[in-house]
Amino acid sequence: xxxxxxxxxxxxxxxxxxxxxxxxxxxxxxxxxxxxxxxxxxxxxxxxxxxxxxxxxxxxxxxxxxxxxxxxxxxxxxxxxxxxxxxxxxxxxxxxxxxxxxxxxxxxxxxxxxxxxxxxxxxxxxxxxxxxxxxxxxxxxxxxxxxxxxxxxxxxxxxxxxxxxxxxxx
Numbered sequence: 001x002x003x004x005x006x007x008x009x010x011x012x013x014x015x016x017x018x019x020x021x022x023x024x025x026x027x028x029x030x031x032x033x034x035x036x037x038x039x040x041x042x043x044x045x046x047x048x049x050x051x052x053x054x055x056x057x058x059x060x061x062x063x064x065x066x067x068x069x070x071x072x073x074x075x076x077x078x079x080x081x082x083x084x085x086x087x088x089x090x091x092x093x094x095x096x097x098x099x100x101x102x103x104x105x106x107x108x109x110x111x112x113x114x115x116x117x118x119x120x121x122x123x124x125x126x127x128x129x130x131x132x133x134x135x136x137x138x139x140x141x142x143x144x145x146x147x148x149x150x151x152x153x154x155x156x157x158x159x160x161x162x163x164x165x166x167x168x169x170x
Contacts, residue, residue, distance in 0.1 A: 094124055
């Protein structure tokens with residue numbers, strides 16, 4: 001192959017990659033008035049915890065990971081009218097609201113159901129579920145804490161998988 005043909009192929013491949021990156025970024029729905037801040041992160045190695053032999057009453061726990069694991073908690077502050085933008089996570093996220101209220105929309109549900117959670121309420125975001133969390137108030141700040149069990153080495157924003165707004169959501 002001639003040098004000119006190779007140059008044209010390389011330029012075409014570069015343009016294709018650049019277009020793909022721009023297209024994916026254009027599909028993302030960035031947050032607004034949404035400020036995450038890390039509280040704590042710990043490394044726990046491979047987890048294999050099973051309390052079946054030593055339960056408390058009828059309650060027991062089985063938590064198993066296949067690889068090195070980190071567990072982290074972030075504080076998320078959402079200004080009045082703010083939102084997280086549509087995104088997902090590669091594992092469940094445990095949420096507890098500590099101030100104000102948030103409305104969490106489930107983009108995987110055909111009806112794009114939204115639930116509002118207030119102070120003291122908790123819920124779990126499922127793995128890979130596209131969702132958007134927004135402040136339910138137009139005048140008060142909302143705060144919630146998110147705890148993630150994730151592969152070792154994931155720090156901050158890389159654990160967030162930006163997603164386009166689902167077509168089924170208003």
